[in-house]
Amino acid sequence: KAGVTQTPRYLIKTRGQQVTLSCSPISGHRSVSWYQQTPGQGLQFLFEYFSETQRNKGNFPGRFSGRQFSNSRSEMNVSTLELGDSALYLCASSTTVESTDTQYFGPGTRLTVL
């Protein structure tokens, strides 16, 4: 079974631009979560989607948004990029939203904002 895939793997943008990242979960998984990973803050929860609905949201500004499609694929969008948005963005999928379900992470998208 294929793992979680994320595209693109690397991205370079300039301040003020916007960016869209994509995540394809493991087949059969309906929950997708997004995390931001930086050296100083570690992994921080952005949001979680299940059946095309956002179920939970972390403490990030409204510039960060996401959506999930009927095939469970998910995208996250960051508008008006800031230097501090440079990070590794990780997507994780699980069968359901239950805490006891294992999350499987993708390799991440490395975003650099210049």
Next chain:
Amino acid sequence: QKEVEQDPGPLSVPEGAIVSLNCTYSNSAFQYFMWYRQYSRKGPELLMYTYSSGNKEDGRFTAQVDKSSKYISLFIRDSQPSDSATYLCALNSGGYQKVTFGTGTKLQVIP
């Protein structure tokens, strides 16, 4: 104060050593405790999962949870160079997949 505190290391040990990795947390609502391993340029992968105080063993790995002290540990016995990675503790209060991670401890096992 962060909800979860984890010593970032780096921690360098000789091959065969016993490694102890620790996290402390402040939110007593956390009920589920996990340890992830992350190799360079890869996403985290789940190593251990537990939801009760006490020990859980899986091969060379033992996860320990002390809810009264709000302290969790991961022990690695007979450490191998392939164990060199960043280890992240992760906690969940239940209900949804909103996981709070520690900042990670970088471990290097020297042959």
